[in-house]
Amino acid sequence: MGAFAVGAVTGESPTAQATDTVSNSVSVAEELGIQAEPTEAISPTVAAERLGELAATRNVRDAEQAAAQQAQADADRVVAEAAAAAAAAAAAEAARPKAVHPVDGARLTSSYGPRWGTLHAGIDLAAPLRTPEKAVMDGIVLEAGPASGFGLAVYIQHDNGDVTVYGHMDSILVEAGQVVRAGDTIALLGNRGQSTGPHLHFEVHVGGLDGQKTDPVPWLRERGIAI
CATH class of the missing domain: 1.20.5 (Single alpha-helices involved in coiled-coils or other helix-helix interfaces)
Structure with a gap:
């Protein structure tokens, strides 16, 4: 049997077939109609x-x-x-202290109780003229100015409702409505009004300005202040 040649069947050589396949191929970009733009x-x-x-x-x-x-x-x-x-x-x-002595270095010269046929409703604390007088506790000034018998007086209401009274001062350094703290100077000690010498007359009215007048010594002692 004679040899069978591929070229004889197709009529083309393998090289010619490959060349024809390459020349007839189409790229995907060309099929999609996309033309590549050259970049500059x-x-x-x-x-x-x-x-x-x-x-x-x-x-x-x-x-x-x-x-x-x-x-x-x-x-x-x-x-x-x-x-x-x-x-x-x-x-x-x-x-900060919650309570202080009303006059540093003062000495007690008259106590609370009967005196000269009437009630001495506070205590007297003697000290040199114009010694600072202090608010004994935080509070608000109710009144500050002239007062019968005291010459000048300051009334301070505290958060527990009690009112402390300071009398006979030489000058007042606060005014009604002013908020004060324990230890704030409210006046300078004096000898005004019915007084026989420079001193602070100090009172405590329990429950308000018109409340019961009580002995300031135990009231102060309860707050850690010794007279």
Whole structure:
């Protein structure tokens, strides 16, 4: 039997068939109707400009982030400082005395009780003229000014409703409606009114201005103040 040649059957050589297949092939882009546009190269100058724009944008973003971080840090510092100030104020308030002696260094010269055929409704505390007189506790000034028998007087109502009275002062340093704290100077000790020498006449009215007049010594002792 003679040899069978492929070329004899097709009439073309294998090389010719391959060439024809390549020449007749169609790309996917051509089938979809997409034509590739050639890209134009950019110069180093243009590239540098675009990189500069990118860097500038990045710098702006970094600056904005830094500003936001600084603003947050400032806000945190303000909050921390406010908290520290509040804590310091609370500590100072806790340490502040709740009651004080009305006249530092004064001596008791007359007690509460009957005197000269009437009730001496307070105590007398002698000290040099114009010695500071202090609010014994926190309160609000009800009255401050001329008063019969006292010459001048100050009336302070405290948060428990009691009223303390200070009389015979040389000058008054507070006014009606003023809030005072324990230890605030309210007047300077004097000798006005029915007085035989420089002293503070001090009274306590339990429950209000027209309340019961009580002995100030035990009232002060209950609050840690010895007379």
